[in-house]
Amino acid sequence: MENNIQESILTDNKMNWQVEKIPALHYHPTKKHQEIKGHYFIRRKDNLKILGAVKSSYVPTQNKDTFNYILEIVKDYPNVNLQDVIIKSFNEGRKVCFMFRIEDIKIGKVISENYIYAISSHDGSSRLAFGLCNKVIGCANMFPMLLSDITATKFKHTSNVPKKIKDIDLKTHIQQYVLGCSALYKKMFYTPVNVNIINETICRMLGIDKWIAKNIHKFDEKYLHSPENTTGHFIKIKDNDYILSNFAISNIRFTSDLNNISSHRDITIDIRLAKKVKELNKHIADENFIHGTNYYGLFNGLTRYANRNMEIDRENGKLESVMLGKGSKFMKKGFELIINKIK
Numbered sequence: 277m278e279n280n281i282q283e284s285i286l287t288d289n290k291m292n293w294q295v296e297k298i299p300a301l302h303y304h305p306t307k308k309h310q311e312i313k314g315h316y317f318i319r320r321k322d323n324l325k326i327l328g329a330v331k332s333s334y335v336p337t338q339n340k341d342t343f344n345y346i347l348e349i350v351k352d353y354p355n356v357n358l359q360d361v362i363i364k365s366f367n368e369g370r371k372v373c374f375m376f377r378i379e380d381i382k383i384g385k386v387i388s389e390n391y392i393y394a395i396s397s398h399d400g401s402s403r404l405a406f407g408l409c410n411k412v413i414g415c416a417n418m419f420p421m422l423l424s425d426i427t428a429t430k431f432k433h434t435s436n437v438p439k440k441i442k443d444i445d446l447k448t449h450i451q452q453y454v455l456g457c458s459a460l461y462k463k464m465f466y467t468p469v470n471v472n473i474i475n476e477t478i479c480r481m482l483g484i485d486k487w488i489a490k491n492i493h494k495f496d497e498k499y500l501h502s503p504e505n506t507t508g509h510f511i512k513i514k515d516n517d518y519i520l521s522n523f524a525i526s527n528i529r530f531t532s533d534l535n536n537i538s539s540h541r542d543i544t545i546d547i548r549l550a551k552k553v554k555e556l557n558k559h560i561a562d563e564n565f566i567h568g569t570n571y572y573g574l575f576n577g578l579t580r581y582a583n584r585n586m587e588i589d590r591e592n593g594k595l596e597s598v599m600l601g602k603g604s605k606f607m608k609k610g611f612e613l614i615i616n617k618i619k
Contacts, residue, residue, distance in 0.1 A: 281358075282347075286339060289363035291372065293322040295336045295398045300329060318398050320369055327370045328399025335435045337396050337404055339372055346374050346394040346406070349447055353378040362391070366596040370399040373599055375409060378454070383461050384567055388412045390457075392450055393420065395599060396433075403430040404437060406446060408453055409599075410461070417579040418598050419607050423453055460615075464572035467618050474560055477574060481610055482552055556581045571614050578610035 286292035300315040318327045318336060343363075350356045360377035375393040382388075391409040395402070406429055407422040423429045429444060431437050560577030567573035582603035587594040597603035 282340065282343060285358065285361065286343065286363070289361075291339050291363050291365060293320060293369070294338050294340075295320055295327065295369075297330065297334065297336055318400065320398075325368055327368070328397075328401065330400040330433075334400060334433050335437070336398065337433050337437060339396075341437075342372065342394050342396045342404065343374055345404075345441055345446075346376060346392060349406070349450060350376045350378055350392055352447070355379055362393075362595075364592045364595055366592055366600065367399075367590065371395065371397045371402070371596075371600060373595070380413075381410075381458050381461070383465050383572060386412060386567060388461075390454060393599075395422075400433075403432050405430045406450065408450065408457055410457065412576060412579075417576055417583050418595075419575075419579045419611070420599050420604060421457070421608075421611070423449060461572060463618055464575055464614065465567065465570055467571045469564075469569055469571055469574050473617070474557075474574060477578075477610070477613065478553060478556055478560070480613060481578065481606070482556065552585075555585060559584070571618055575610060575614050579607050582606045 283292055295318050297316045298319050300312040300317050301309040302312055304310040314332050316330050316332065316334065318330055318334075319325065320327060356376055356378055362375040363373070365372045373393060373395050375391040377389050377391050379390050380387050381390060389411045391411065392406070393409050394404065394406050396404045405422050407420055409418055409420040411418045423446075429446065429449060431440055556577070559580040560574055563576040563580055564570075564573035567576060583594070583598055586597045586601070586603040586606060588597045588601055590596075598607075
């Protein structure tokens with residue numbers, strides 16, 4: 277790609293800016309500003325915002341460099357279209373993300389898109405990393421998986437980054453990863469689940485016991501949304517011989533001793549947690565309707581929940597959560613849980 281086209285894409289996505297490493301100073305009563313030896317700040321050149329603090333060995337990876345690294349990987353894919361690029365910055369540029377759509381795959385009757393992505397930081401908090409992101413067309417669920425989760429492909433921000441990326445042959449690693457993930461999704465699709473598996477997954481993902489997950493549908497919506505609960509007041513919901521009480525005082529964690537927990541006459545659960553269970557259960561049901569009652573539908577229910585319920589409240593907060601935040605951690609936990617089930 278010619279440099280002017282690259283710069284045009286970066287400019288269109290408000291990412292054609294650079295960072296610089298400057299000495300860290302502190303105020304001294306007699307000497308005024310005094311340099312802190314071995315410590316530096318990373319500063320944006322365009323708006324002079326300080327993004328983070330680093331040490332002397334840190335060498336900034338500029339946005340254009342990260343863009344070039346990922347372009348080198350995707351250029352051999354025949355269907356790559358520059359219009360399918362996603363370029364975003366998070367938290368005022370402290371982290372940046374570059375994604376290229378490389379190919380589509382079909383699981384059952386539903387098409388999903390595969391993206392190769394690179395994530396870098398300008399605040400010293402994380403290394404340069406590459407991965408594969410799957411996005412299901414229609415519901416727009418996105419699931420990113422870092423290549424470094426299975427191979428040593430995270431790179432410290434040093435002067436050796438270009439050489440290390442070249443030596444590790446990222447292209448081959450990613451091509452193998454794409455094939456492996458596609459096969460895994462198909463295995464999920466052809467492996468059925470039942471109500472017990474879904475309930476257990478909800479319990480483990482949200483940290484509650486099976487009895488609550490099984491009976492949550494009996495909770496009366498008017499209690500869950502009554503004004504009294506906004507201040508943390510207690511409510512009582514009758515359920516045959518049980519009274520579910522004190523909704524705002526405890527989180528029941530998942531435990532192996534489920535029989536004893538579910539036999540108690542009084543069960544306590546945080547009202548916010550109850551809402552999470554209902555929402556997650558609804559997302560899983562919607563995805564099972566689309567994909568079938570299988571692990572692929574279950575997994576997409578988890579990704580749907582993470583994509584829609586865990587947004588960070590700032591610019592590009594939804595994608596930031598999915599790629600780097602709570603949403604990413606939630607989906608990774610679910611992915612590992614399902615992988616262990618279908619081995």
